[in-house]
Amino acid sequence: MTLRRYLGMALLAAGSLAAQNTVTPQRLLEASKEPGNWLTYSGDYSSHRYSGLAKITPANVKGLGLAWVYQSPVAGSWEATPLVVDGVMYITQRPNDVVALDAATGRVFWSYRYNNLEDPRVCCGANNRGLGVLGDTLFMGTLDASLVALDRHNGHLLWKTRVAEAKAGYSITVAPLVVKDKVIVGVGGGEWGIRGFIAAYSAATGKELWRFYTVPGPGEPGHETWLPCPTDSKEYCDPEAWKHGGASVWVTGSYDPATNLTYWGTGNAGPDYNPVQRPGDNLYTASVVALDTDTGKLRWHYQFTPGDRYDYDAVQVPVLADIQFQGKPVKAMLWANRNGNYYVLDRVTGKFLLGKPFIKVNWMSGFDTNGRPIQTPQPVGQPTYPGLQGGTNWYSPSYSPRTGLMYFPIWEDQAIVFSRIPVAYREGNGFGGGGFQPFVPSVGDPKKGIPTAAGVPNLRRGPINDWTDAAGHGAMLAVDPATGEPKWKFSMTDVTDVGAVTTASDLLFTGGREGYMQVLHARTGELLWKRNLGAQMLNSPITFEAGGKQYVAVMAGLGLFVFGLPE
C-alpha cells in the first residue's frame, strides 16, 4: 500500500508572507542594519538603544496613537524588553512565561509557561528582563536559576540547564546576551549572599562552556582585595567573606567584536551595608569586567565603588561608543553609575579617562589620579547622597550617534541614612547587614530629616505621589559623552525607572513612575508628546517595524502598549 503522506505535505506547503529568516550570528553582529527588528536586549551589541527608524518624526509625532495593548495576566512590576524578529514580538511576563505575538496586531501565536521548581528567592519580585535569540531558538533565564531554550516558532522547550542553586539564593533575571554560538548570562542574588558569576552556554546544547566568578577565589588575581580579618577586630568579621561576596549580575552586558570582549557590570558586595565584616575593596563587586568572549578570561576590570556599603550596584548597561576624547579618537565605554558619577573608560585597556558626578554626591569627594574615588563616609545618622536607589540604576541609557549625546534617567536629591548590622551567612537567608532610612530634609533644618515623611520606596506604590519631590525626583539627562557636561535635562516630579530609546529622527522615548509615556526631542529635551498610561512604567521603550510601519512599545502596569502613526 502506498502512503499518501507526501501528498498531504505538498498541499500544506505555501509561501510565507513575512520572510522569517533564521537569526544568524552575523545578523546579531549587524543588528543596527535592520532597524525594523529588535534582536538583543539593548538593540545591538554596543548597547546604544538607538534605532535607525525615522518614520515617526518630531513633525508628525503629535499624531501618535494607540495601535494595540497586550495585558499580562500576572500582577507585578514589568521590567522586560521585548524582542522583535521579522514581524513577531517575543516577550517575557511573570513569573517566567514567554509569549509570541504578532507585532502588528498584538494577537498571540503561542505562550509558554516555565514552572519554577521551588519558591525562588528574589529580592524584588518575579522579575525577568527579557530574551536572547539565535537561529530559531529563544533563550531565557529563570527565577530558579536555570537557562531554557525554546523553539521560537512554537514555544516548545528544547533544553534546560541548571545554572545555580535557587535555594542558595541564586536566580536569573537578566536577558541573556547571545554572541556567536554562546548564550551568556549572570546570576542574581546580591541580597542572599551568593558568589556571583557570569557563564556562557552552548546555544545548541545548553552545555556550560566557561564560567567567570565575579568574586575571585583563593589564588586568583583580585582575591587579595578580600583582606584577612584584623586580629584585634572588635566587630564581627567574616574570614570567608568572599564565599558569599555578592557581585550579582542582573543587567545584560555588551560585546565588542573588534576586541572580542564582552563587558558586564556587577552588583553590590555582600552583605550590602556592612563593609566591616568583609574588609578590603572586595573585587569584582560594583565593577565592570571585560571578559574574552571565547574563554571567559578576565582582560581588565574597573571598580566604581570599592568596598561598597551603599548597595551601589554597577549593573548598568555598558555603552560602547567611538568618541573624540580630549581631541583624540577613543574606543570608549560610557557609564552613568548608580553611585552618582558619569564615567568614560577606554574599553580596550580599561583605563579610567573621566569620572564626574551628575547629581549631588557626598559619599566621595573626587578621584585620585588612578581613577579611584576618594571616599567620604557620612557620620552615623547623616544622609548619604545618592540614596539607596542611586543616581541612576539598571534603567537602560541611550547613545545617539546622530546627536552624539548620551542619555540616561537620573534620580536627583534622593538620600538615605544607612546603618550597618553584623550578619552571619546562612544559606538561603537574607544577607543585608544593615538597613536604610529614607531621608526627607526638614525645611527649617535641612540636615535633619522629617521622621514620618514617606521616603522613596522600592519600585511599587499607589497612584498618589505622597513622598513628593521633597524626597527625590526623576529626570532624563543628556550629556556630552566626552565631558559629562549636561546638554539638557527633562525633569519630572516623580522618580523614573524608565530608560530611553533614541531614533534616527532625533526622537527620544521614555516615561516614569507617574505613568506618562513621553517623547522628547533628542537634541533639546523639548517635550513633543505625552500620554498617561495609568500605571508606572518600569521597562525601557523599544521601536520596531511591522508591515512597513514604525511602532513604539512600552510597558506600564500590566499593559504592553504599542503606538504608531495613523494609517
Add this chain to the structure above:
Amino acid sequence: MALTVIAQQPVMQEHPEAYPKADIQYGARLYGEHCDRCHGANGAGVSGVNLASGKFRSATTDGQLKMVITNGFPTAGMPPFRFDTADLTGLVAWLRNMNSIDRGSMKAGDPARGRAIFEGKAACGSCHRVNGKGSRKGPDLSDIGTLRSAGYFERILVDPNGQLLPINRPVHVVTREGKAVDGRRLNEDTYTVQMVDGEGHLQSFVKANLREFRISTKSAMTSYRGELQPDELADLVAYMLTLKGVL
C-alpha cells in the same frame, strides 16, 4: 436563620466499554511498575483494599480516583505520585477493568519500533516536530505523551477528522494581492487570525485584508487506517507515550 443546602454530587457511572484498549494496556504496564509491589497483581495486596472489586472506599468518579493516586495516603503507607494526564488516564482505565482482563494477555506496543515507523514509513516528521527535529506544520509532539492519552493516540491515527481539536483546524487564506496561504490555526478573533504556515512560520492576517478566508473541519492529517497494521499502530501509540518532553 441559616439555610443549609446539601449539594448532591452527581455520580458518574463509568462503563468498561468507555475505556479504550490502549489506555487499559498502558495502565496495566504502569500498574506493574508502580503499584504491584503493594497492591499485588490481583489488587488485593493491601489489607482492606480490593482494587479489582470495582468499588473504592475513597473514590467514586474517575476524577476522584486520579486525585487518590496523585495524593496517595502518606500516613497509611501509599506515597503521592507525580503522574501526567496520559498516565492517570491509563491507570484509571486499568483499575476499572482489572477484574475482567488478564494483564498477561495484553500485548503492548514497542516504542522503539514505533519510533522507527514514525521516522520512517509513516513519515510523521514531515508534519510533526519532536525534540527539535521535523516539521512545525502539525503540532510539536515533544511532550504529547504527557498531555493526551493512549486511547486518544489510538483514535487519531485512524480517525484524525474525528479527533481534530477545533483550535487546530486548517486555515486557507488568499490575500488581497492574491497570495494563498494554508496553515494550522493557532488563534483567532473577530478581526484577525494567527496560524503556522506550511513552512512552520508564524503568520497573522487581518481578515478585512483577505480576499478569501476558510476554516476547514477536515484534518490536514490523513488517516492511517489500512495503511499501517494494528501492531504497527500499537507501536506508534507506545512511542508517543514515551514523548514526555524535556525535563
